[in-house]
Amino acid sequence: MRTALVYHEEMTAARLLWEDPECEIERPERLTAALERLQQGGLEQRCLQLAAREASEAELGLVHSPEYVSLLRGTQALGTEELQALSGQYDAVYFHPSTFHCARLAAGAALQLVDAVLTGSAHNGLALVRPPGHHSQRAAANGFCVFNNVAIAAKHAQQKHGLQRILIVDWDVHHGQGIQYIFEDDPSVLYFSWHRYEHGCFWPYLRESDADAVGLGQGRGFTVNLPWNQDLTQQLGILRGRCRPRLSASPTSRSCCSALESIQSVRAAQAPHWTSLQQQGPAPLLDPRTCSPEGRRPPVLPGGPEFKAAEAQTSAVLRSLLDQPHLYPTPPVRTAAALTAQDAALVLPPDVLRQEGSAPQEETQAWARLHEALAEDTAFIALGKVLHLLNGILDGQVSGGIATTPAAAATLEVAIRCGLSHRAQRVLCVAAGQLDRPPDLASDGRNLWLNIRGKEAAALSTFHVSVPLPGTTGGFLSCILALVLPLAYGFQPDLVLVALGPAHGLQDPQAALLAALLRGPAGGRILVLVEQESTSQLVGVLARVLHGEAPPSLGPFSVASPEDLQALIRLRGQLEAQWKMLQVAAPS
Numbered sequence: 001m002r003t004a005l006v007y008h009e010e011m012t013a014a015r016l017l018w019e020d021p022e023c024e025i026e027r028p029e030r031l032t033a034a035l036e037r038l039q040q041g042g043l044e045q046r047c048l049q050l051a052a053r054e055a056s057e058a059e060l061g062l063v064h065s066p067e068y069v070s071l072l073r074g075t076q077a078l079g080t081e082e083l084q085a086l087s088g089q090y091d092a093v094y095f096h097p098s099t100f101h102c103a104r105l106a107a108g109a110a111l112q113l114v115d116a117v118l119t120g121s122a123h124n125g126l127a128l129v130r131p132p133g134h135h136s137q138r139a140a141a142n143g144f145c146v147f148n149n150v151a152i153a154a155k156h157a158q159q160k161h162g163l164q165r166i167l168i169v170d171w172d173v174h175h176g177q178g179i180q181y182i183f184e185d186d187p188s189v190l191y192f193s194w195h196r197y198e199h200g201c202f203w204p205y206l207r208e209s210d211a212d213a214v215g216l217g218q219g220r221g222f223t224v225n226l227p228w229n230q231d232l233t234q235q236l237g238i239l240r241g242r243c244r245p246r247l248s249a250s251p252t253s254r255s256c257c258s259a260l261e262s263i264q265s266v267r268a269a270q271a272p273h274w275t276s277l278q279q280q281g282p283a284p285l286l287d288p289r290t291c292s293p294e295g296r297r298p299p300v301l302p303g304g305p306e307f308k309a310a311e312a313q314t315s316a317v318l319r320s321l322l323d324q325p326h327l328y329p330t331p332p333v334r335t336a337a338a339l340t341a342q343d344a345a346l347v348l349p350p351d352v353l354r355q356e357g358s359a360p361q362e363e364t365q366a367w368a369r370l371h372e373a374l375a376e377d378t379a380f381i382a383l384g385k386v387l388h389l390l391n392g393i394l395d396g397q398v399s400g401g402i403a404t405t406p407a408a409a410a411t412l413e414v415a416i417r418c419g420l421s422h423r424a425q426r427v428l429c430v431a432a433g434q435l436d437r438p439p440d441l442a443s444d445g446r447n448l449w450l451n452i453r454g455k456e457a458a459a460l461s462t463f464h465v466s467v468p469l470p471g472t473t474g475g476f477l478s479c480i481l482a483l484v485l486p487l488a489y490g491f492q493p494d495l496v497l498v499a500l501g502p503a504h505g506l507q508d509p510q511a512a513l514l515a516a517l518l519r520g521p522a523g524g525r526i527l528v529l530v531e532q533e534s535t536s537q538l539v540g541v542l543a544r545v546l547h548g549e550a551p552p553s554l555g556p557f558s559v560a561s562p563e564d565l566q567a568l569i570r571l572r573g574q575l576e577a578q579w580k581m582l583q584v585a586a587p588s
Contacts, residue, residue, distance in 0.1 A: 002048040003047050003123060003124055004050055004113055004116045004117070004122035005049050005127075006051075006127040006129075007035060007051070007052060011109075011130045012028035012130065013096070013098035014028075014098045014099045015028055016096075017080050017096060022092055028130070030130065031129075047125075048121070052105045052108050054105055055105075055107035055108040059152060059156060060104070063155060064139065065139045068138070072141075075097065076100050077097075078095070083095045091142050092203070093141040093144060099131070102146075103147045106130060106131055106133065106146075109128075110152065111153055111156050114153045114156055114157050115161075123548070123549070132145050132149070133148045134149075134150060134170055135176060135177060135178045136148045148178050148179060150176075150179060151182045158188065166190070168190070168192065169194075170193040170194065172194075172195055175206065175225065177204055177209065179191055179193075180193065180223055185217040187218045187222050191222065191224065192226070193209075193226065195226070196228050209225055209227060211227055211262065220273060221270060226262060226263065228258070228262060229262060230259065235259070275557060276474060276557055331393075331397055333353050335352045335353065335399065336352065336354075337355060337401060337539075338403040339385075339539070342404070343539055346536045348543050349549070352544075352546075355388065355392075357385070358381070359388045367383065367414045368383055370410070371410035374410050376406075378406050382532075383405070385403060386414075389401045389403055390415055390527055391422065394419065394423050394525075395423075399524040400525065400546050401527055402527070402530065402546060403529055404529075405529060405531065405532060408435065408502070408529055408530070408531040412499045412529055416497065424494040426448070426491060426493045426494050428447075429498075430496070430497070430498045430499070430514070430518060431449065431501060432469070432500050432504040432505070432506055432511075433453055433502050435451065437449045437451070445463060448491045449465070450488075452479070452504075452506075452514075453469040453503075454467055456567075465571070465575065468564075469505050471561065472560055475560035475561060476554070478560050483571065486581035487575075488520075489520075489521050489581055496518050496522045497527055497529065498518055498526065499528075500530045501531050504534075509554045513551045516546075528546065
């Protein structure tokens with residue numbers, strides 16, 4: 001199933017007709033530049049391309065008042081002076097005779113994308129729209145936004161498709177107060193906004209953009225604001241994949257401490273409403289200067305010199321990041337599967353390559369000498385397929401893959417040694433089940449071994465960590481989010497190996513979530529090895545997740561047991577001095 005791309009060139013028609021420093025950055029090139037970038041990267045032609053349609057006035061009425069829709073309809077017949085006068089009644093907005101048409105196309109694009117995904121025509125998608133929407137309110141334009149595209153799409157998904165719970169993640173330099181106002185008393189929509197705030201000194205200068213705005217009435221706990229109060233340039237670089245945090249990087253920089261302060265404020269404000277946040281681990285220490293009034297910046301006013309300088313700096317950073325080469329070029333094959341004869345009948349997703357090739361006989365024989373278990377015919381054949389798949393990943397021909405084997409422990413050791421001898425400087429191994437670290441594996445910092453379902457929580461060395469499999473969903477999530485992922489990202493691997501050995505104990509959704517989250521640290525270069533005794537259903541789920549599908553739900557949430565939480569906290573305490581990422585990620 002393909003990714004949909006919704007766009008319409010007529011959304012570029014509206015433009016500013018008078019001088020206005022505050023609004024001049026909202027121009028057609030914002031949209032065309034994004035499309036050109038997709039075209040240059042060869043992404044547009046790989047998508048299911050859909051032309052945006054206009055949203056009907058009834059669909060606009062899902063969110064906006066009839067009077068407001070009528071007012072916007074009337075702008076089509078106004079002259080420049082009348083448009084300028086009307087624009088002046090709103091904050092950071094301009095109208096053009098084409099605004100109504102463009103805004104209906106923008107809202108319609110969002111609706112079209114929702115329909116495509118929910119009817120199965122597309123797996124996921126991107127809508128390139130203009131004007132934007134998240135600032136607009138029921139009866140008011142705001143911040144370049146005319147109709148609230150995302151809010152309309154959410155209401156449409158509920159009414160037409162019967163959805164009962166919707167998550168909206170709003171990642172923008174500005175807080176999307178329009179979406180917040182529309183859903184602040186609605187428990188069926190969880191709104192999460194991640195935005196620049198600067199203690200209220202950054203537009204839109206609203207008290208309700210802070211972390212303690214959690215919603216109203218029945219909607220309390222369904223508005224989540226994560227306000228950033230310091231410079232975000234370096235976080236941005238990490239998320240873009242252009243730079244990755246080094247182990248020597250200080251986790252106590254001013255920006256980092258400010259970010260921790262914000263995250264802790266969100267946790268504290270949301271904890272009364274979410275069981276999953278009511279088990280608080282130890283909080284990292286904060287620099288008190290980041291909380292003092294003296295550390296706060298003066299307001300950045302739109303149109304002023306500081307505003308323009310900040311916008312120019314942000315644009316320059318973005319350009320420099322976008323112009324750099326990708327850390328990991330996109331391989332020709334996204335996902336491949338190397339299966340044993342026992343799993344030959346397994347139905348794979350259409351775009352997952354069923355690998356039939358094998359490594360050369362001499363190479364397979366050389367590696368098979370490491371273990372007697374690999375001399376058996378079935379294990380030997382499986383090893384040849386694993387080596388062929390691993391070579392494809394390391395050579396950049398395959399992004400990630402899954403392989404089944406009757407000898408998981410022996411095959412895993414070969415995969416580690418092969419990876420370290422073939423381009424990979426650092427290999428992360430996450431082993432679940434009865435899989436022990438090879439005793440003669442060098443402890444030179446090039447391999448990090450994490451064992452899930454170990455006998456006890458223990459840091460046997462800086463690069464050898466064992467943790468029991470928690471018995472609850474809350475315990476499992478705490479283990480992954482507060483231990484496995486910080487170690488994985490701190491290690492900066494070139495290759496991730498996930499091995500599900502005998503008696504691994506992971507439920508299918510747990511294994512799928514683990515594999516999905518571990519695609520990130522090495523830019524998708526991941527190989528999952530599954531013991532042949534595992535079910536074909538698990539193999540199919542993992543193949544779909546590695547190819548980009550969402551992992552299945554973990555089921556009802558149950559809190560971590562005190563024993564599991566204390567064991568995790570003790571283990572983190574043993575490792576914090578060596579792993580800086582653990583100093584900024586507290587268990588919950």
